[in-house]
Amino acid sequence: xxxxxxxxxxxxxxxxxxxxxxxxxxxxxxxxxxxxxxxxxxxxxxxxxxxxxxxxxxxxxxxxxxxxxxxxxxxxxxxxxxxxxxxxxxxxxxxxxxxxxxxxxxxxxxxxxx
Amino acid sequence: xxxxxxxxxxxxxxxxxxxxxxxxxxxxxxxxxxxxxxxxxxxxxxxxxxxxxxxxxxxxxxxxxxxxxxxxxxxxxxxxxxxxxxxxxxxxxxxxxxxxxxxxxxxxxxxxx
Numbered sequence: 001x002x003x004x005x006x007x008x009x010x011x012x013x014x015x016x017x018x019x020x021x022x023x024x025x026x027x028x029x030x031x032x033x034x035x036x037x038x039x040x041x042x043x044x045x046x047x048x049x050x051x052x053x054x055x056x057x058x059x060x061x062x063x064x065x066x067x068x069x070x071x072x073x074x075x076x077x078x079x080x081x082x083x084x085x086x087x088x089x090x091x092x093x094x095x096x097x098x099x100x101x102x103x104x105x106x107x108x109x110x111x112x113x114x
Numbered sequence: 115x116x117x118x119x120x121x122x123x124x125x126x127x128x129x130x131x132x133x134x135x136x137x138x139x140x141x142x143x144x145x146x147x148x149x150x151x152x153x154x155x156x157x158x159x160x161x162x163x164x165x166x167x168x169x170x171x172x173x174x175x176x177x178x179x180x181x182x183x184x185x186x187x188x189x190x191x192x193x194x195x196x197x198x199x200x201x202x203x204x205x206x207x208x209x210x211x212x213x214x215x216x217x218x219x220x221x222x223x224x225x226x227x
Contacts, residue, residue, distance in 0.1 A: 032214075032215075034215050036215075038155070042220055042221070043118075043204055043218035043219055043220040043221050044157075044204070044206075044216075044218045045218070046215045046216070046217070049214070049215055087155050089157070101159060101162065101170055102159075102215075102216065104157045106154075106155075106156060107155040107156070107157070109155070
């Protein structure tokens, strides 16, 4: 079945460091891919998405490219800030029939120190 | 205006009680969901409704019963609460399946004592 694998956290970085959070997936068909962010004490927010191969999603300085050949959707940011401290979730859509279910990774906690 | 609103935000109750959590979305979405997030941040889908019809019903104790009076509302009723039910419960909505992602509520932190 479909699945998402994220790198385990926690990830701890200093401000202005480069961030990569790895995400790989297993899926049949042509899923859409998502990154969600959950700030402390809040619900999840859609950070970015890509709906087909080679698409690049970007938002708030974060980027991820849908790579079908490596089945990956790694999240990157060139210079992190303390305010980026959150839990990041990779997810893919299961577009089979009416089963409108997102398949979620386990989440990666990021802590950015000043 | 809050797009997906849940009430209450916090709920502390004793074992054995029955409680409800309410969710409303004003986005005109056709599908709504309930998720449970445990202390390790793991997200587990519980239920999904599309236009008031139940389409996803994962392996959840039958003490949990969702109700969707209309496509803008999805409530969750829990009978005979147990300690293991303590978690954060999130409501979410989407349109056109999951192609464009979900909009989440801010969560209800349920603590059973």
